[in-house]
Amino acid sequence: MGDKKEEDTSETKMKETGPSSIKCPMLTAANYTVWSMRMKIALKVNKVWETVEEGIKDEDKNNMAMALLFQSIPEALILHIGELDNSKAVWDAIKARHVGADLVQESRLQTLMAEFDRIKMKETDTIDVFVGKLSEITSKSAALGETIDEPKLVKKFLKSLPRKRYIHIIAALEQVIDLNTTSFEDIVGRL
Known part of the structure:
Protein backbone atom coordinates (compact mmCIF):
# COMPACT_ATOMS: atom_id res chain seq x y z
CA MET A 1 0.00 0.00 0.00
CA GLY A 100 14.69 33.71 -48.15
CA ALA A 101 12.67 33.90 -51.30
CA ASP A 102 12.46 30.98 -53.71
CA LEU A 103 15.30 32.24 -55.90
CA VAL A 104 17.62 32.73 -52.94
CA GLN A 105 16.58 29.32 -51.59
CA GLU A 106 17.31 27.67 -54.95
CA SER A 107 20.69 29.40 -55.08
CA ARG A 108 21.55 28.20 -51.56
CA LEU A 109 20.49 24.70 -52.48
CA GLN A 110 22.70 24.69 -55.59
CA THR A 111 25.65 25.90 -53.53
CA LEU A 112 24.98 23.22 -50.93
CA MET A 113 24.72 20.45 -53.52
CA ALA A 114 27.99 21.62 -55.11
CA GLU A 115 29.59 21.45 -51.66
CA PHE A 116 28.18 17.92 -51.25
CA ASP A 117 29.69 16.90 -54.60
CA ARG A 118 33.13 18.35 -53.72
CA ILE A 119 33.46 17.25 -50.11
CA LYS A 120 36.19 14.74 -49.32
CA MET A 121 37.48 13.48 -46.00
CA LYS A 122 40.84 14.98 -45.15
CA GLU A 123 43.65 12.76 -43.90
CA THR A 124 43.53 14.64 -40.59
CA ASP A 125 39.74 14.23 -40.13
CA THR A 126 38.24 11.50 -38.03
CA ILE A 127 35.26 9.48 -39.23
CA ASP A 128 33.06 11.35 -36.71
CA VAL A 129 34.15 14.77 -37.94
CA PHE A 130 33.54 13.84 -41.57
CA VAL A 131 30.15 12.25 -40.76
CA GLY A 132 29.24 15.49 -38.97
CA LYS A 133 30.05 17.51 -42.10
CA LEU A 134 27.97 15.21 -44.31
CA SER A 135 25.09 15.24 -41.83
CA GLU A 136 25.15 19.02 -41.69
CA ILE A 137 24.92 19.29 -45.48
CA THR A 138 22.11 16.70 -45.52
CA SER A 139 20.14 18.58 -42.84
CA LYS A 140 20.58 21.93 -44.53
CA SER A 141 19.48 20.55 -47.90
CA ALA A 142 16.41 18.92 -46.29
CA ALA A 143 15.49 22.27 -44.73
CA LEU A 144 15.72 23.82 -48.19
CA GLY A 145 13.41 21.15 -49.60
CA GLU A 146 15.90 18.73 -51.15
CA THR A 147 16.29 15.36 -49.47
CA ILE A 148 19.51 13.47 -50.23
CA ASP A 149 18.65 9.81 -50.74
CA GLU A 150 20.22 7.31 -48.35
CA PRO A 151 21.99 5.28 -51.10
CA LYS A 152 23.49 8.47 -52.54
CA LEU A 153 24.72 9.49 -49.09
CA VAL A 154 26.19 6.04 -48.40
CA LYS A 155 28.03 5.96 -51.75
CA LYS A 156 29.28 9.53 -51.31
CA PHE A 157 30.59 8.66 -47.86
CA LEU A 158 32.53 5.63 -49.09
CA LYS A 159 33.88 7.47 -52.17
CA SER A 160 35.06 10.38 -50.03
CA LEU A 161 37.16 8.37 -47.59
CA PRO A 162 40.95 8.56 -48.03
CA ARG A 163 41.87 5.58 -50.23
CA LYS A 164 45.25 4.87 -48.64
CA ARG A 165 43.77 4.32 -45.22
CA TYR A 166 40.38 2.75 -46.03
CA ILE A 167 40.65 0.94 -49.40
CA HIS A 168 40.56 -2.58 -47.91
CA ILE A 169 37.59 -1.80 -45.67
CA ILE A 170 35.68 -0.13 -48.51
CA ALA A 171 36.32 -3.06 -50.85
CA ALA A 172 35.13 -5.55 -48.23
CA LEU A 173 31.99 -3.55 -47.47
CA GLU A 174 31.12 -3.17 -51.16
CA GLN A 175 31.39 -6.95 -51.64
CA VAL A 176 29.34 -7.91 -48.59
CA ILE A 177 26.70 -5.16 -48.37
CA ASP A 178 24.10 -3.89 -50.83
CA LEU A 179 24.85 -0.16 -50.84
CA ASN A 180 21.37 0.61 -52.22
CA THR A 181 19.63 -0.75 -49.12
CA THR A 182 22.17 -0.08 -46.35
CA SER A 183 21.51 2.89 -44.10
CA PHE A 184 24.03 5.66 -43.59
CA GLU A 185 24.14 4.93 -39.85
CA ASP A 186 24.86 1.25 -40.52
CA ILE A 187 27.78 1.95 -42.85
CA VAL A 188 29.24 4.52 -40.42
CA GLY A 189 28.84 2.05 -37.55
CA ARG A 190 30.71 -0.63 -39.48
CA LEU A 191 33.66 1.68 -39.99
Whole structure:
Protein backbone atom coordinates (compact mmCIF):
# COMPACT_ATOMS: atom_id res chain seq x y z
CA MET A 1 0.00 0.00 0.00
CA GLY A 2 2.88 2.34 0.72
CA ASP A 3 3.97 1.95 -2.89
CA LYS A 4 0.57 3.00 -4.21
CA LYS A 5 0.64 6.19 -2.15
CA GLU A 6 4.13 7.00 -3.45
CA GLU A 7 2.96 6.57 -7.05
CA ASP A 8 -0.02 8.87 -6.49
CA THR A 9 2.23 11.53 -4.98
CA SER A 10 4.68 11.45 -7.89
CA GLU A 11 1.83 11.65 -10.42
CA THR A 12 0.40 14.64 -8.59
CA LYS A 13 3.79 16.36 -8.60
CA MET A 14 4.12 15.85 -12.36
CA LYS A 15 0.68 17.31 -13.02
CA GLU A 16 1.32 20.36 -10.85
CA THR A 17 4.56 21.36 -12.58
CA GLY A 18 2.76 22.84 -15.59
CA PRO A 19 4.59 23.54 -18.84
CA SER A 20 8.00 22.00 -19.15
CA SER A 21 11.03 24.19 -18.67
CA ILE A 22 12.86 23.42 -21.90
CA LYS A 23 15.62 25.83 -22.77
CA CYS A 24 15.03 27.45 -26.15
CA PRO A 25 17.99 27.70 -28.54
CA MET A 26 19.07 31.19 -29.59
CA LEU A 27 18.78 32.00 -33.30
CA THR A 28 21.91 33.41 -34.93
CA ALA A 29 22.73 34.42 -38.48
CA ALA A 30 24.28 31.01 -39.19
CA ASN A 31 22.16 28.43 -37.36
CA TYR A 32 18.62 28.74 -38.74
CA THR A 33 18.31 25.09 -39.85
CA VAL A 34 19.32 23.61 -36.50
CA TRP A 35 17.41 26.33 -34.61
CA SER A 36 14.19 25.55 -36.48
CA MET A 37 14.53 21.81 -35.75
CA ARG A 38 15.12 22.44 -32.05
CA MET A 39 12.34 25.01 -31.78
CA LYS A 40 9.88 22.70 -33.51
CA ILE A 41 10.57 20.06 -30.84
CA ALA A 42 10.36 22.62 -28.02
CA LEU A 43 7.02 23.86 -29.37
CA LYS A 44 5.74 20.27 -29.70
CA VAL A 45 6.80 19.43 -26.14
CA ASN A 46 4.88 22.48 -24.94
CA LYS A 47 1.92 21.33 -27.07
CA VAL A 48 1.73 24.54 -29.12
CA TRP A 49 3.28 23.48 -32.46
CA GLU A 50 -0.13 23.27 -34.17
CA THR A 51 -0.64 27.03 -33.65
CA VAL A 52 2.58 27.63 -35.57
CA GLU A 53 2.15 24.96 -38.23
CA GLU A 54 -1.56 25.29 -38.93
CA GLY A 55 -2.37 28.71 -37.49
CA ILE A 56 -4.95 27.28 -35.07
CA LYS A 57 -6.75 30.06 -33.23
CA ASP A 58 -6.23 29.24 -29.55
CA GLU A 59 -5.19 32.38 -27.68
CA ASP A 60 -3.44 30.59 -24.78
CA LYS A 61 -1.47 28.27 -27.08
CA ASN A 62 -0.68 31.14 -29.44
CA ASN A 63 0.65 33.24 -26.54
CA MET A 64 2.78 30.35 -25.28
CA ALA A 65 4.20 29.74 -28.76
CA MET A 66 4.96 33.45 -29.22
CA ALA A 67 6.64 33.59 -25.80
CA LEU A 68 8.86 30.63 -26.70
CA LEU A 69 9.72 32.09 -30.10
CA PHE A 70 10.50 35.54 -28.68
CA GLN A 71 12.81 33.96 -26.08
CA SER A 72 14.83 32.37 -28.85
CA ILE A 73 15.42 35.28 -31.24
CA PRO A 74 17.72 38.30 -30.97
CA GLU A 75 16.32 41.67 -29.92
CA ALA A 76 16.97 43.19 -33.34
CA LEU A 77 14.66 40.61 -34.92
CA ILE A 78 12.02 41.11 -32.23
CA LEU A 79 11.92 44.80 -33.19
CA HIS A 80 11.14 43.82 -36.79
CA ILE A 81 8.48 41.21 -36.11
CA GLY A 82 7.20 42.33 -32.71
CA GLU A 83 3.97 43.73 -34.13
CA LEU A 84 2.85 40.39 -35.57
CA ASP A 85 -0.06 39.03 -33.57
CA ASN A 86 0.14 35.26 -34.04
CA SER A 87 2.80 32.59 -33.78
CA LYS A 88 2.35 31.35 -37.36
CA ALA A 89 3.07 34.83 -38.74
CA VAL A 90 6.13 35.13 -36.46
CA TRP A 91 7.46 31.71 -37.54
CA ASP A 92 6.87 32.49 -41.22
CA ALA A 93 8.61 35.89 -40.89
CA ILE A 94 11.65 34.29 -39.25
CA LYS A 95 11.74 31.60 -41.93
CA ALA A 96 11.42 34.13 -44.76
CA ARG A 97 14.22 36.20 -43.31
CA HIS A 98 16.61 33.25 -42.98
CA VAL A 99 15.63 30.92 -45.78
CA GLY A 100 14.69 33.71 -48.15
CA ALA A 101 12.67 33.90 -51.30
CA ASP A 102 12.46 30.98 -53.71
CA LEU A 103 15.30 32.24 -55.90
CA VAL A 104 17.62 32.73 -52.94
CA GLN A 105 16.58 29.32 -51.59
CA GLU A 106 17.31 27.67 -54.95
CA SER A 107 20.69 29.40 -55.08
CA ARG A 108 21.55 28.20 -51.56
CA LEU A 109 20.49 24.70 -52.48
CA GLN A 110 22.70 24.69 -55.59
CA THR A 111 25.65 25.90 -53.53
CA LEU A 112 24.98 23.22 -50.93
CA MET A 113 24.72 20.45 -53.52
CA ALA A 114 27.99 21.62 -55.11
CA GLU A 115 29.59 21.45 -51.66
CA PHE A 116 28.18 17.92 -51.25
CA ASP A 117 29.69 16.90 -54.60
CA ARG A 118 33.13 18.35 -53.72
CA ILE A 119 33.46 17.25 -50.11
CA LYS A 120 36.19 14.74 -49.32
CA MET A 121 37.48 13.48 -46.00
CA LYS A 122 40.84 14.98 -45.15
CA GLU A 123 43.65 12.76 -43.90
CA THR A 124 43.53 14.64 -40.59
CA ASP A 125 39.74 14.23 -40.13
CA THR A 126 38.24 11.50 -38.03
CA ILE A 127 35.26 9.48 -39.23
CA ASP A 128 33.06 11.35 -36.71
CA VAL A 129 34.15 14.77 -37.94
CA PHE A 130 33.54 13.84 -41.57
CA VAL A 131 30.15 12.25 -40.76
CA GLY A 132 29.24 15.49 -38.97
CA LYS A 133 30.05 17.51 -42.10
CA LEU A 134 27.97 15.21 -44.31
CA SER A 135 25.09 15.24 -41.83
CA GLU A 136 25.15 19.02 -41.69
CA ILE A 137 24.92 19.29 -45.48
CA THR A 138 22.11 16.70 -45.52
CA SER A 139 20.14 18.58 -42.84
CA LYS A 140 20.58 21.93 -44.53
CA SER A 141 19.48 20.55 -47.90
CA ALA A 142 16.41 18.92 -46.29
CA ALA A 143 15.49 22.27 -44.73
CA LEU A 144 15.72 23.82 -48.19
CA GLY A 145 13.41 21.15 -49.60
CA GLU A 146 15.90 18.73 -51.15
CA THR A 147 16.29 15.36 -49.47
CA ILE A 148 19.51 13.47 -50.23
CA ASP A 149 18.65 9.81 -50.74
CA GLU A 150 20.22 7.31 -48.35
CA PRO A 151 21.99 5.28 -51.10
CA LYS A 152 23.49 8.47 -52.54
CA LEU A 153 24.72 9.49 -49.09
CA VAL A 154 26.19 6.04 -48.40
CA LYS A 155 28.03 5.96 -51.75
CA LYS A 156 29.28 9.53 -51.31
CA PHE A 157 30.59 8.66 -47.86
CA LEU A 158 32.53 5.63 -49.09
CA LYS A 159 33.88 7.47 -52.17
CA SER A 160 35.06 10.38 -50.03
CA LEU A 161 37.16 8.37 -47.59
CA PRO A 162 40.95 8.56 -48.03
CA ARG A 163 41.87 5.58 -50.23
CA LYS A 164 45.25 4.87 -48.64
CA ARG A 165 43.77 4.32 -45.22
CA TYR A 166 40.38 2.75 -46.03
CA ILE A 167 40.65 0.94 -49.40
CA HIS A 168 40.56 -2.58 -47.91
CA ILE A 169 37.59 -1.80 -45.67
CA ILE A 170 35.68 -0.13 -48.51
CA ALA A 171 36.32 -3.06 -50.85
CA ALA A 172 35.13 -5.55 -48.23
CA LEU A 173 31.99 -3.55 -47.47
CA GLU A 174 31.12 -3.17 -51.16
CA GLN A 175 31.39 -6.95 -51.64
CA VAL A 176 29.34 -7.91 -48.59
CA ILE A 177 26.70 -5.16 -48.37
CA ASP A 178 24.10 -3.89 -50.83
CA LEU A 179 24.85 -0.16 -50.84
CA ASN A 180 21.37 0.61 -52.22
CA THR A 181 19.63 -0.75 -49.12
CA THR A 182 22.17 -0.08 -46.35
CA SER A 183 21.51 2.89 -44.10
CA PHE A 184 24.03 5.66 -43.59
CA GLU A 185 24.14 4.93 -39.85
CA ASP A 186 24.86 1.25 -40.52
CA ILE A 187 27.78 1.95 -42.85
CA VAL A 188 29.24 4.52 -40.42
CA GLY A 189 28.84 2.05 -37.55
CA ARG A 190 30.71 -0.63 -39.48
CA LEU A 191 33.66 1.68 -39.99
